[in-house]
Amino acid sequence: MQKLRRLLINNTPLLILLVVGLITRLINITLLPIFTDESIYIYWAKVVQSTYSQWFISLTDGKPPLLIWMIGGFLQILPDSMYLLAGRLPSVIAGVLSIVAIYKLSEILFRSQKIAILTGILYIISPFILMYDRLALFDSLLSSMLLWSTYFAVRTYKTLKWTDAVLWGIFLGLALLSKPTALVFWVLLPICIGILAWKNNLIKNWRRLISLIAIALILSQIIQAIQRLSSVYFRMAEKNAQFQLPIGELISDPFQLLQSNLIGLFSWFISYNTVPIFLLGLFAFGFILLKKPREGLVLFILWLIPIIGLAVIGREIFPRYILFVMPYFIIPISYFIIWLWERDKITKIISVIIMLGVVYFLLPFSYRIIFSPEIAPLPRADYRQLVGDHTSGYGLDKIFAFIDEESKNGKVYIVTQGTFGLYPYAFTLRYWDNPDVEIIPSWPLMSAGDIPDFSNKERVYVILKEIPNGDEIPENLPLELIFKAEKPGGRYTILVTRPL
Numbered sequence: 001m002q003k004l005r006r007l008l009i010n011n012t013p014l015l016i017l018l019v020v021g022l023i024t025r026l027i028n029i030t031l032l033p034i035f036t037d038e039s040i041y042i043y044w045a046k047v048v049q050s051t052y053s054q055w056f057i058s059l060t061d062g063k064p065p066l067l068i069w070m071i072g073g074f075l076q077i078l079p080d081s082m083y084l085l086a087g088r089l090p091s092v093i094a095g096v097l098s099i100v101a102i103y104k105l106s107e108i109l110f111r112s113q114k115i116a117i118l119t120g121i122l123y124i125i126s127p128f129i130l131m132y133d134r135l136a137l138f139d140s141l142l143s144s145m146l147l148w149s150t151y152f153a154v155r156t157y158k159t160l161k162w163t164d165a166v167l168w169g170i171f172l173g174l175a176l177l178s179k180p181t182a183l184v185f186w187v188l189l190p191i192c193i194g195i196l197a198w199k200n201n202l203i204k205n206w207r208r209l210i211s212l213i214a215i216a217l218i219l220s221q222i223i224q225a226i227q228r229l230s231s232v233y234f235r236m237a238e239k240n241a242q243f244q245l246p247i248g249e250l251i252s253d254p255f256q257l258l259q260s261n262l263i264g265l266f267s268w269f270i271s272y273n274t275v276p277i278f279l280l281g282l283f284a285f286g287f288i289l290l291k292k293p294r295e296g297l298v299l300f301i302l303w304l305i306p307i308i309g310l311a312v313i314g315r316e317i318f319p320r321y322i323l324f325v326m327p328y329f330i331i332p333i334s335y336f337i338i339w340l341w342e343r344d345k346i347t348k349i350i351s352v353i354i355m356l357g358v359v360y361f362l363l364p365f366s367y368r369i370i371f372s373p374e375i376a377p378l379p380r381a382d383y384r385q386l387v388g389d390h391t392s393g394y395g396l397d398k399i400f401a402f403i404d405e406e407s408k409n410g411k412v413y414i415v416t417q418g419t420f421g422l423y424p425y426a427f428t429l430r431y432w433d434n435p436d437v438e439i440i441p442s443w444p445l446m447s448a449g450d451i452p453d454f455s456n457k458e459r460v461y462v463i464l465k466e467i468p469n470g471d472e473i474p475e476n477l478p479l480e481l482i483f484k485a486e487k488p489g490g491r492y493t494i495l496v497t498r499p500l
Contacts, residue, residue: 013113014103017120021099024124024370025092025133030084032373033393035386038136039425042087045071046429056230062239064227066177067138083429087136094144095133099123101147102327108154109295110335114342118334122358123327127365128272131382132323134369138179143324145175146185149220150302153189156212157197160205169216173223180240181324184306186217192298244313254312261311264381268319269307271379273329274361280354284332291339296332303328319379333358374488388489390466393426395485395494399463400430402483402496406459407436413454414438415462417445423465447476454499464495473497 008015034042044057049072058068067090074086102123107116123129132140152168155161172189175182190213197209227233245257270278285303288296303325310321337358340351368376374387374394385391406412416423419441431437442450445464454460462479471493473479479497486493 013117014100014120017099017103017117017124018096021120021124022092022096024130024366025095027370029088029092029134031371032134032386033396034084034087034136034422034426034429035393036391036422037385038084038087039393039422039429040420041068041136041138042071042075042083042429043425044068045075045087046083046432048072049075050432056227056232059227059230059232060235062180062236062242063138064177064179064236066174067136067141070141071136080432083432084136088134091133091135091137091140094140095129098129098133098140098144098147098327101144101151102330105147105151105154105327106331106334108151108158109331110292112338115331115334115338118338118355119331122330122334125359125362125366126273126326126330127362127369127376128269128319128323128326130366131272131369131378132320137320139320139323142175142178142182143327145171145178146182146324147327149175149185150189150192153193153216154196156216157193157209160208160212162212162215165212165215166219169219170223172216172220176220176224177226180236181306181310181321184309185302186220188301188305190217192301195294195298195301198294243316245315250313257314258308258311261314261317262308264317265307265311265319265322268379268381269322271377272319272365274365277333277358277361280336280358281329281333284336287336287339288332292335299328299331318385319382383489388487388491390492391422392487392492393422394487396426398483398485399494399496403431403437403461406461407434410436410459412437413440413457413460415440415442415445415452415460417443417462417464417466419443423463427463445477446474448478451477451479451499460499462497462499464497466492467495471495 040061041058041063045068047054047057048068055069056065058065070090070093071087074089075083078086099120103116103120106119107113129140129143132143149168149171152164152171155164156168168189172182172186175185193209193213227236249256273281285296285300289300290296306325307322310317314321337351337354340347340354342348365377378386387394403412403414414427414437416427416439418424424439424441427437427439431439440452442452444450445462451462461482464473464479467474471484473481473495477497478500480500482496482498484493484495
């Protein structure tokens with residue numbers, strides 16, 4: 001009992017961070033409506049959960065299965081109406097696990113609980129991290145698994161225990177089952193461990209250290225190879241080829257996308273972190289490289305190299321693709337602030353001013369993400385996907401309310417303008433086992449011939465989400481407008497219509 005009490009006392013700061021982190025991730029978690037990528041992933045999970053088959057359905061679109069399996073588990077537990085909550089809970093769990101991982105990583109790197117606590121605080125209030133810890137996407141899970149693999153990689157170098165190497169391999173394997181991007185850490189982590197061990201235990205224990213690294217890397221590949229059990233495993237390479245340069249083009253002109261992609265990636269990174277915090281982070285990197293060269297170089301590599309790599313090969317990029325490097329940007333800031341705090345009275349005052357400035361720039365942004373996501377200052381790419389464009393679920397609540405009312409009087413037929421994504425999957429998930437609502441996907445719904453024949457049916461409604469002339473029914477579509485559902489920003493109004 002005394003051991004447990006001592007353990008709780010020693011870990012009280014971490015427990016407080018976990019509670020606060022969990023609260024910030026759960027409050028209003030479904031306030032932001034479902035958007036297209038979430039609808040796809042939750043739909044896949046629903047198929048798995050309902051049929052107990054097609055376990056690797058996500059591979060058909062080049063996505064690993066771990067997140068889908070986790071969502072399916074929550075769909076099994078929660079009521080059908082809570083599908084969006086079920087989809088987002090895995091990211092909440094991943095975010096909470098990341099708080100522990102970044103706390104432990106900071107503590108083991110610098111042997112300082114103060115740095116660990118501050119790093120946990122910065123992780124919790126970071127708008128970039130908070131945004132994706134609340135969405136049904138692969139990126140929060142990827143970031144968490146990579147953080148844990150990094151932590152156990154550092155432990156492996158320090159302890160030279162095979163148990164730490166095994167845990168490194170397990171978490172790296174889970175990261176590979178989260179998103180193929182994890183492969184970059186498969187390469188970088190051994191390099192980073194070599195840097196940390198240089199002129200330390202590398203020389204006298206190099207054989208054991210190399211053996212432990214090999215155990216971790218091989219084990220991660222064994223776990224990743226689970227996907228090969230699927231007959232559609234080959235589709236991953238085909239799908240991923242759409243998002244990255246082919247090897248031939250990469251060899252002939254390796255820097256063709258670098259400049260434009262770097263501008264985009266850093267503009268998004270700065271948008272989420274604000275200019276002052278970004279500059280503070282760059283200064284902190286320089287500072288830590290002077291004070292703790294090996295630790296600073298490792299953090300800098302884990303932050304910058306993946307960004308450059310993505311900029312070189314990425315044909316299509318989004319802000320969330322670099323979420324997993326954000327923790328390694330936070331840690332140097334914490335180190336710098338705590339270093340100032342521990343020097344003298346003047347530097348302690350400076351550290352307090354800097355921390356207040358960090359809170360001033362980040363907390364209002366995070367507050368809006370939780371309570372008013374439609375007005376949060378998101379990067380344009382994320383605002384369009386999550387809030388303003390046809391990929392956003394804003395406006396669907398009005399349409400669902402209309403369908404619910406209409407279905408009370410008999411069967412309703414809903415024709416959606418779209419066969420993959422939010423249309424029809426948001427509707428399919430909402431009315432999964434409802435016999436009074438039938439969803440009929442159709443694309444492109446731009447002419448009379450695109451509309452199925454419903455001459456013998458009553459209560460047929462056609463949902464238009466993407467039309468060329470803004471918010472008016474095209475003249476060649478024999479449809480009558482019932483009502484419009486607006487989105488924030490005034491673009492991509494959803495039209496609810498019925499055949500004439």
